[in-house]
Amino acid sequence: xxxxxxxxxxxxxxxxxxxxxxxxxxxxxxxxxxxxxxxxxxxxxxxxxxxxxxxxxxxxxxxxxxxxxxxxxxxxxxxxxxxxxxxxxxxxxxxxxxxxxxxxxxxxxxxxxxxxxxxxxxxxxxxxxxxxxxxxxxxxxxxxxxxxxxxxxxxxxxxxxxxxxxxxxxxxxxxxxxxxxxxxxxxxxxxxxxxxxxxxxxxxxxxxxxxxxxxxxxxxxxxxxxxxxxxxxxxxxxxxxxxxxxxxxxxxxxxxxxxxxxxxxxxxxxxxxxx
Amino acid sequence: xxxxxxxxxxxxxxxxxxxxxxxxxxxxxxxxxxxxxxxxxxxxxxxxxxxxxxxxxxxxxxxxxxxxxxxxxxxxxxxxxxxxxxxxxxx
Amino acid sequence: xxxxxxxxxxxxxxxxxxxxxxxxxxxxxxxxxxxxxxxxxxxxxxxxxxxxxxxxxxxxxxxxxxxxxxxxxxxxxxxxxxxxxxxxxxxxxxxxxxxxxxxxxxxxxxxxxxxxxxxxxxxxxxxxxxxxxxx
Numbered sequence: 001x002x003x004x005x006x007x008x009x010x011x012x013x014x015x016x017x018x019x020x021x022x023x024x025x026x027x028x029x030x031x032x033x034x035x036x037x038x039x040x041x042x043x044x045x046x047x048x049x050x051x052x053x054x055x056x057x058x059x060x061x062x063x064x065x066x067x068x069x070x071x072x073x074x075x076x077x078x079x080x081x082x083x084x085x086x087x088x089x090x091x092x093x094x095x096x097x098x099x100x101x102x103x104x105x106x107x108x109x110x111x112x113x114x115x116x117x118x119x120x121x122x123x124x125x126x127x128x129x130x131x132x133x134x135x136x137x138x139x140x141x142x143x144x145x146x147x148x149x150x151x152x153x154x155x156x157x158x159x160x161x162x163x164x165x166x167x168x169x170x171x172x173x174x175x176x177x178x179x180x181x182x183x184x185x186x187x188x189x190x191x192x193x194x195x196x197x198x199x200x201x202x203x204x205x206x207x208x209x210x211x212x213x214x215x216x217x218x219x220x221x222x223x224x225x226x227x228x229x230x231x232x233x234x235x236x237x238x239x240x241x242x243x244x245x246x247x248x249x250x251x252x253x254x255x256x257x258x259x260x261x262x263x264x265x266x267x268x269x270x271x272x273x274x275x
Numbered sequence: 276x277x278x279x280x281x282x283x284x285x286x287x288x289x290x291x292x293x294x295x296x297x298x299x300x301x302x303x304x305x306x307x308x309x310x311x312x313x314x315x316x317x318x319x320x321x322x323x324x325x326x327x328x329x330x331x332x333x334x335x336x337x338x339x340x341x342x343x344x345x346x347x348x349x350x351x352x353x354x355x356x357x358x359x360x361x362x363x364x365x366x
Numbered sequence: 367x368x369x370x371x372x373x374x375x376x377x378x379x380x381x382x383x384x385x386x387x388x389x390x391x392x393x394x395x396x397x398x399x400x401x402x403x404x405x406x407x408x409x410x411x412x413x414x415x416x417x418x419x420x421x422x423x424x425x426x427x428x429x430x431x432x433x434x435x436x437x438x439x440x441x442x443x444x445x446x447x448x449x450x451x452x453x454x455x456x457x458x459x460x461x462x463x464x465x466x467x468x469x470x471x472x473x474x475x476x477x478x479x480x481x482x483x484x485x486x487x488x489x490x491x492x493x494x495x496x497x498x499x500x501x
Contacts, residue, residue, distance in 0.1 A: 220297035241301040340388035349390035
C-alpha cells in the first residue's frame with residue numbers, strides 16, 4: 001500500500017522520510033493514495049501555520065492542525081485515505097500481531113489500548129502487523145499487515161519506551177486534540193515481513209482501566225462490534241458481508257478488561273495458548 | 276376493507292446466515308445487512324411457503340409455536356419492521 | 367397445512383411433540399437491527415470538524431431567521447458567522463445550547479441553517495457525523 005504525500009511545508013515530509021526510511025517503495029512506483037498537506041489560505045503557510053488535510057478522499061470539514069503537529073496531520077490524512085478509499089480489503093479499525101502464521105486482532109474505542117498492546121506484544125516475540133487497520137481479504141479470510149507508525153498516547157509513551165529501549169520513535173507531539181502523542185517506528189522484522197498475511201485466530205476487545213476480567217462473545221455480538229469498527233463494510237456490499245460472516249463464525253472472540261499492560265499481556269498469552 | 280397480503284421477497288434477494296440468537300441477512304437490492312431475532316426468522320420462514328394475511332400469519336404462528344403474547348398489534352410491529360427494511364413485501 | 371412435528375427436531379419429549387415457545391415482542395421493541403455505515407474516524411471528526419455558516423460556496427450571503435440563505439443586506443437577516451463553528455459547539459447547539467459568539471436570534475437562525483444542510487455543501491459531512499449514532 002503506497003502513499004504519495006504532497007505538502008506546502010518541508011518539515012512534515014522530512015519527518016516522514018526519516019521515520020519511514022527502510023520501508024519499501026510502492027509497487028511499480030505507483031502509489032495507491034495521494035495525501036496533501038496544504039495551507040487553506042496563502043498566509044496560513046507562515047502566520048500560525050495550520051495544516052489542512054487533503055487527498056484523494058477528504059472529510060471536507062476537518063479542522064486544520066498546527067504545523068508543529070504536521071507529522072500527526074500526515075498520519076491522520078493517510079488513515080483517512082485508507083478509511084474512506086479502501087475497496088480491495090475489508091478494513092477493521094484494529095491492531096494485529098502475528099505468531100506462527102496466526103494473528104490476534106485487537107479492536108475497541110480510542111483509549112482501549114490496541115496500539116499500546118500491539119507495540120508491547122511486538123517486544124515479546126510477536127510480529128507487529130499494524131496498530132490502526134487490519135486488512136481482511138474477502139477471498140481468503142486472511143488478514144494482511146499494514147504496519148504504519150504506531151501512535152502512542154500520554155502514559156503509554158513511557159511504558160512502551162521502557163519496553164522497547166532499542167526502538168526508534170518520532171518526536172513528542174504535545175497538546176494535540178488527543179493529548180501527548182509519540183509515534184513508534186515498527187521494527188525491521190515487521191517491515192521486512194509486511195507482505196506476509198496471517199490466519200486470524202483470536203479477536204480481542206480490550207478495555208483499559210478495569211480489574212482483570214474476561215468474557216466470551218457470541219458471533220452476533222462480534223458481528224455488530226466489528227461492523228462498527230469497519231469504515232468500509234457497507235461499501236463492500238456482499239463481499240464485505242461474506243468476509244465478516246466468515247470471520248465471526250470461524251474466529252473465537254473475547255472481551256478482556258485489564259488494569260495495566262502486564263495484566264493484559266498475561267491474559268493474551270493465556271488465551272493464545274488455550275486455542 | 277380487504278386485508279393486506281404479506282409475502283416473502285424473491286429468494287435470491289436475501290442471503291441468510293443463522294448465527295446464534297440472531298440471524299444475519301444481507302439484503303441484496305439495498306446492499307444493507309440486518310441482524311434479525313425471534314420472531315422475524317420464523318415469520319420469514321412461514322411466508323416463504325406463500326403469502327398470508329396478517330390474521331392468517333398470526334394463526335399459523337400460533338399453530339407452530341407456543342405464543343405467549345399473541346396480539347395483532349405486536350405482529351403489526353414486527354411486520355412493519357420487516358416491510359420497512361425490505362425483507363418482506365406487502366401487497 | 368404442514369405437520370408441525372416435522373419442523374421441530376429435538377423437541378420430542380416422552381413421545382409427544384411440544385411446540386417451541388415464541389414471543390412476538392412488545393410493540394415498541396425491535397426484532398431487526400440494521401447495520402448502518404459507520405465511519406470509525408467519526409469520534410475524531412466530531413472533535414475536529416467545522417461547519418462554516420453559510421457554506422463557503424455562498425460566502426457573503428446572509429441567513430434569514432428561518433435558516434434559509436438570502437442576499438447580503440436583506441432586512442431581518444443575519445450576516446455570516448465570522449468563524450466556522452467547531453463540531454463540538456454545533457453538537458451542543460443542536461441539543462439546545464448556544465453557538466459561541468451569537469445572540470439568541472442569531473443562534474436560532476444559524477441552527478436552522480445547519481439543520482437544513484444538504485449533501486454536497488461543505489459542512490454537511492461534519493453535520494452528518496454529528497447525527498450518526500456512534501457504536
